[in-house]
Amino acid sequence: MTPEERRDRHLLVVDDDDRIRKLLKEYLVRAGFRVSTAADAAGADRLCAALDFDLMVLDVMMPGEDGLAFTRRLRAKGGETARTPILMLTARDQTQDRIEGLSLGVDDYLGKPFEPQELLLRIEAILRRTTARPTGPRALSLGRCAFEPERGELTCDGQAVRLTEAEVALMRRLARAVHEPVDRLDLARDTADATGRAIDVQVTRLRRKIEPDPKNPRYLQTVRGIGYRLAPD
Known part of the structure; x- marks a missing residue:
């Protein structure tokens, strides 16, 4: 800065x-x-x-x-x-x-x-x-929710949903490779916890905000043995 x-x-x-x-x-x-x-x-x-x-x-x-x-x-x-x-x-x-x-x-x-x-x-x-401007799709449809990578904003049923800066960064990273698995430890390199536990916590929180059924995620998917994948409509 x-x-x-x-x-x-x-x-x-x-x-x-x-x-x-x-x-x-x-x-x-x-x-x-x-x-x-x-x-x-x-x-x-x-x-x-x-x-x-x-x-x-x-x-x-x-x-x-x-x-x-x-x-x-x-x-x-x-x-x-x-x-x-x-x-x-x-x-x-x-x-x-x-x-x-x-x-x-x-x-x-x-x-x-x-x-x-x-x-x-x-x-x-x-x-x-808070002011990052990544490249990528303007808005991603996630059922009743939508995520705008450029603005780092999530809305559900037209209402703004608060994301932490760490959650915004994770969503933006996944949004750059939609429908493709992203290695969990690659995601963890952007955090203070190289084990990936912080990523797991953030994914759990995001699923509660995005998914109709967080225990059976449709949009923020786990790719066994690799990591996570964002699968918008």
Whole structure:
């Protein structure tokens, strides 16, 4: 991202550790972003009520309402704030927290301890996906739903359906090879989990949004021994 693009983006960092919160703000401000901070979910609520944010950096372990509970409540609210991308910070060995976070709609995660440069790159990757313009078909018909790869938008029965940035990226990747199987580990290379478990979680969530019967998918198919295939009408 250019310095001008960073200046246009406002980030919210939520972490109860004063030292980490201060260091993250200083680093991201030096990188060119506008940054606000909160020490807990209550503080984040107050800021979100007054300001719009392009992305949240959210710690899992916080006193009171933890990061997972906050994400669940935020996503259930609806509206613009509920669609704010979230990068979650977790203890490196807490795999279950990461899987649960993805299932709740977290866009990406980063294990502690981490390099600030990696945090910056992950933030930029999420923000770039919000304005990506991939080539491919204008709209894909998925029964009562439709997905527009260029805009990264999913509608069902004419109503917009929220997708996380990770889900948009996955749908766009599959849309570039409609009716063709895409290797699961190839898809995983674009995530922080090279095992492919994050992809499996995203596919499960997408099926709930797209498929009439998620347990017997018609449009987002599993190709045994390979990966997944998008099969529009």
